Amino acid sequence: MKKFRNLNHNVTFSLIVAFIIGSIIITALGENVFRVFGILISGAFDGSLKFGTTLQFFVPLFLTAIAFAVSTKVDINNIGVEGSLLLGAIAAAVTGAYVTGLSPIFHISLALIIAIVVGAAWAYIPAILKIKLNVNEITVTILLNYVALYFTSFLVMGPFSADVGAPRTMTILDSARIGTFLSPSKANYGIIIAIVVYFIILFIFSKTTFGYKITNSGLNSKFSFFVGINSKRMRIIGMLISGAIGGLAGGIEVLGVYGFYLYGFSFNTAFDGMLISLIAKNNLKKIPVIAFFIAALKSGALSMARYTDIPKSTIDMLISIFILLVAMDGIYEVIKNMVIRKKEREEAKC
Amino acid sequence: MENTIVKLNNIVKTFGDVTAISEGHFELRKGEIHSLIGENGAGKSTLMKILYGMHVPDSGEIIIHGKTYKSLNPKTAISLKIGMVHQEFMLVNELTVLENIILGFEPMNGLRIDFHTARENITEYIEKYNLVVPLNKKIMDLSVGEAQRVEILKTLLRGSEILILDEPTAVLTPDESLQLFDILETLRQSGKSIVFISHKLKEVMHISDRITIMRASKFVDTLIKKNTTIDEIAVKMIGKEVFLGRKEKDIDFNDEVVLKIENIYVPSSREKSKIRGLSLEVRKGEVLGLAGVDGNGQTELVEALTGLREIYSGKVFIDNIESTNISPKAVRNLKVGHIPEDRNTLGLNRFTSIEDNIIATKLGDGVFSNKSIIDRVKTLEYCKSKIKAFNVKPPLPSLVTSSLSGGNAQKVVVSREINDDLKVLIASQPTRGVDIGSIEEIREHIYNSQKQGVGVLLVSADLEEILSLSDRIAVIFEGKIAGIISVKDATEHNLSVLMTGGTLEKV
Numbered sequence: 001m002k003k004f005r006n007l008n009h010n011v012t013f014s015l016i017v018a019f020i021i022g023s024i025i026i027t028a029l030g031e032n033v034f035r036v037f038g039i040l041i042s043g044a045f046d047g048s049l050k051f052g053t054t055l056q057f058f059v060p061l062f063l064t065a066i067a068f069a070v071s072t073k074v075d076i077n078n079i080g081v082e083g084s085l086l087l088g089a090i091a092a093a094v095t096g097a098y099v100t101g102l103s104p105i106f107h108i109s110l111a112l113i114i115a116i117v118v119g120a121a122w123a124y125i126p127a128i129l130k131i132k133l134n135v136n137e138i139t140v141t142i143l144l145n146y147v148a149l150y151f152t153s154f155l156v157m158g159p160f161s162a163d164v165g166a167p168r169t170m171t172i173l174d175s176a177r178i179g180t181f182l183s184p185s186k187a188n189y190g191i192i193i194a195i196v197v198y199f200i201i202l203f204i205f206s207k208t209t210f211g212y213k214i215t216n217s218g219l220n221s222k223f224s225f226f227v228g229i230n231s232k233r234m235r236i237i238g239m240l241i242s243g244a245i246g247g248l249a250g251g252i253e254v255l256g257v258y259g260f261y262l263y264g265f266s267f268n269t270a271f272d273g274m275l276i277s278l279i280a281k282n283n284l285k286k287i288p289v290i291a292f293f294i295a296a297l298k299s300g301a302l303s304m305a306r307y308t309d310i311p312k313s314t315i316d317m318l319i320s321i322f323i324l325l326v327a328m329d330g331i332y333e334v335i336k337n338m339v340i341r342k343k344e345r346e347e348a349k350c
Numbered sequence: 351m352e353n354t355i356v357k358l359n360n361i362v363k364t365f366g367d368v369t370a371i372s373e374g375h376f377e378l379r380k381g382e383i384h385s386l387i388g389e390n391g392a393g394k395s396t397l398m399k400i401l402y403g404m405h406v407p408d409s410g411e412i413i414i415h416g417k418t419y420k421s422l423n424p425k426t427a428i429s430l431k432i433g434m435v436h437q438e439f440m441l442v443n444e445l446t447v448l449e450n451i452i453l454g455f456e457p458m459n460g461l462r463i464d465f466h467t468a469r470e471n472i473t474e475y476i477e478k479y480n481l482v483v484p485l486n487k488k489i490m491d492l493s494v495g496e497a498q499r500v501e502i503l504k505t506l507l508r509g510s511e512i513l514i515l516d517e518p519t520a521v522l523t524p525d526e527s528l529q530l531f532d533i534l535e536t537l538r539q540s541g542k543s544i545v546f547i548s549h550k551l552k553e554v555m556h557i558s559d560r561i562t563i564m565r566a567s568k569f570v571d572t573l574i575k576k577n578t579t580i581d582e583i584a585v586k587m588i589g590k591e592v593f594l595g596r597k598e599k600d601i602d603f604n605d606e607v608v609l610k611i612e613n614i615y616v617p618s619s620r621e622k623s624k625i626r627g628l629s630l631e632v633r634k635g636e637v638l639g640l641a642g643v644d645g646n647g648q649t650e651l652v653e654a655l656t657g658l659r660e661i662y663s664g665k666v667f668i669d670n671i672e673s674t675n676i677s678p679k680a681v682r683n684l685k686v687g688h689i690p691e692d693r694n695t696l697g698l699n700r701f702t703s704i705e706d707n708i709i710a711t712k713l714g715d716g717v718f719s720n721k722s723i724i725d726r727v728k729t730l731e732y733c734k735s736k737i738k739a740f741n742v743k744p745p746l747p748s749l750v751t752s753s754l755s756g757g758n759a760q761k762v763v764v765s766r767e768i769n770d771d772l773k774v775l776i777a778s779q780p781t782r783g784v785d786i787g788s789i790e791e792i793r794e795h796i797y798n799s800q801k802q803g804v805g806v807l808l809v810s811a812d813l814e815e816i817l818s819l820s821d822r823i824a825v826i827f828e829g830k831i832a833g834i835i836s837v838k839d840a841t842e843h844n845l846s847v848l849m850t851g852g853t854l855e856k857v
Contacts, residue, residue, distance in 0.1 A: 208723050213713070216702065216706075219699055219702065220695060224699070226690065226696045229679070229710075230679070
């Protein structure tokens with residue numbers, strides 16, 4: 001218990017330090033720190049457009065963070081959530097635009113299920129390479145992200161092009177649209193799907209035998225094999241779930257926000273998701289809060305850029321510093337150990 | 351002959367909680383081959399690595415040519431003309447033999463390496479000591495024996511007068527070993543002093559002048575070869591504790607065989623066939639002790655029986671059902687319990703709680719789950735009963751197992767593996783690294799399951815344990831059963847003979 005409390009302290013502490021550094025930079029850029037942060041906060045929460053935008057940002061960040069955290073549960077770092085997201089998005093867009101004659105509930109379900117399947121299938125490639133051939137998953141997933149990106153680029157310029165000048169697919173039919181709220185923002189009911197998925201994942205990992213097997217396979221695959229769990233299979237399944245959630249995130253973005261697949265619509269969403277998961281130390285229980293916080297920062301940054309001279313990227317920088325400080329947790333440990341060892345050595349000398 | 355050049359006195363070396371050497375003595379005279387013998391983990395290599403400066407001893411003194419040192423580093427060791435050939439060769443695979451030998455000591459001609467002089471120098475050594483190596487070949491194309499000769503050449507060219515060879519024959523074929531012994535003899539005649547680390551008695555008797563024995567991180571004795579016998583060394587090496595606590599058993603085990611091994615061949619990670627044609631039968635209600643010097647195939651045998659390692663020839667039957675090459679899960683379904691040798695990675699998931707560790711093998715059976723949702727009320731109850739029955743301390747189901755002491759961690763493993771419905775129990779080093787109190791408790795549990803009719807295969811490096819628990823004792827030597835004796839006929843002597851490759855007929 002004590003350890004957990006320390007961890008929270010570290011996150012809070014890191015956050016404060018990150019904001020202090022941010023303040024220094026903002027001051028150096030010639031702006032009033034309090035005004036800038038004021039605008040940042042009101043930009044995230046004040047009014048339905050602004051709060052809606054925060055919620056809109058929240059959904060893909062939340063889902064991709066869960067996706068990454070799930071992959072770490074099976075001791076694999078799925079950097080390829082972005083690829084699953086892109087392919088899931090275009091799969092949903094195509095299903096939404098070309099399949100006709102379905103009622104909304106079926107059309108949305110079909111599009112999302114296809115997005116999930118495509119996302120999972122994409123994650124199967126690095127998973128099988130890792131488990132069967134011990135190929136480093138980080139290299140594979142980073143490279144596969146480009147493959148996914150350029151493959152969707154080919155699709156939106158070729159077979160599924162909407163021929164409107166922009167590299168995008170046809171707009172999806174109304175029956176495939178996920179409804180929005182907090183108009184005129186693009187917040188949509190995809191958030192409910194995300195929350196449901198989150199609780200399902202949480203339930204699986206904490207309550208079921210299946211979750212127990214997956215967790216053990218990730219923590220100690222030798223032990224798991226020894227006690228009779230097919231740990232290789234469990235780790236592959238973990239990756240499939242990760243990819244599936246990535247695909248779902250892409251599907252919701254298309255059906256709820258954009259209405260089509262636009263080449264380059266995701267500015268590394270899944271990478272931000274991964275960072276959120278890292279800040280949370282891949283702890284599923286902490287992900288919602290941190291995902292919401294990051295979404296608010298990103299949404300507030302839009303107003304900040306509009307009303308002050310501080311560029312939007314300052315927020316990304318702030319997030320980076322934040323992550324760096326949280327990651328330094330390990331360094332605190334190392335320093336502590338060094339001090340202890342030095343003491344021991346001195347005692348030994350005496 | 352009597353001039354001592356190296357003396358190690360009262361060396362103590364610990365690595366964290368593990369004591370590698372608790373009392374190390376060693377003395378080397380000029381022009382002798384001095385063997386250092388002991389079982390794996392007795393501290394032989396560590397002691398010599400201290401002499402070569404790779405480890406700093408916690409206490410004790412190192413005297414070389416009459417000068418006392420607290421500790422050395424490899425650089426000063428080399429300057430004191432000490433050279434060491436390690437178990438793992440320190441060679442660059444992609445370079446030629448010549449390049450490897452001169453690496454770091456290249457004779458220069460201006461800015462260029464003078465390969466010509468280097469070649470002449472090395473050839474001289476090759477002829478002098480009969481160390482034949484192909485200078486132009488790359489290391490990766492050499493045989494292990496040749497690579498070893500390259501290592502020896504390297505140390506000689508650095509001017510070594512004292513040569514330490516760490517288990518040099520472990521990687522050699524018998525023929526290559528004989529060649530090595532010829533080389534060592536030549537070196538000795540030219541006045542070099544050689545430390546030969548080994549656990550093979552025959553070799554040691556073959557080449558040594560004197561023999562120092564270590565056991566359980568302690569110096570035991572230094573013997574002169576001429577005045578000793580293999581048996582004497584074997585007894586000193588394996589230990590001569592009085593075998594206390596041998597249980598008077600009047601269990602009548604019937605002839606029903608619960609574990610049958612038929613002529614199996616099993617590879618290890620290094621060797622193609624570590625187990626070579628091993629057959630064994632364990633009957634219902636008996637403890638069959640498997641004794642042997644570590645590294646003769648015990649680990650591979652246990653892994654093969656429990657589905658963790660592939661058997662490439664031969665068959666295994668558990669309770670008359672063939673179980674050759676089936677998954678660990680399938681082996682468990684045949685009611686086999688397995689206390690593994692490697693407690694920390696195989697036996698326990700150190701990241702999870704006692705409760706999660708204890709229920710690990712039971713989860714799939716639907717005992718503790720309702721439609722795949724874990725019934726935490728039941729698991730907690732079960733875990734508490736196990737903790738109580740096996741006296742795990744502290745008795746907290748939610749405690750992470752990495753914070754348990756060795757004995758209690760092992761009790762968690764044992765409590766999971768020993769169940770009422772068991773048919774076969776395979777216990778590998780069940781009490782290694784465990785405190786005395788827990789040792790007794792764990793042995794009691796093994797004894798109890800025997801009483802309930804479980805066939806137990808007990809693998810242990812601890813002869814006392816084997817003798818106090820077993821009904822019959824099988825001795826494994828180089829992947830085969832060297833002999834099976836009933837516990838009544840077992841003596842420390844005849845076991846030692848079997849363990850070191852002898853046969854009972856000769857005795």
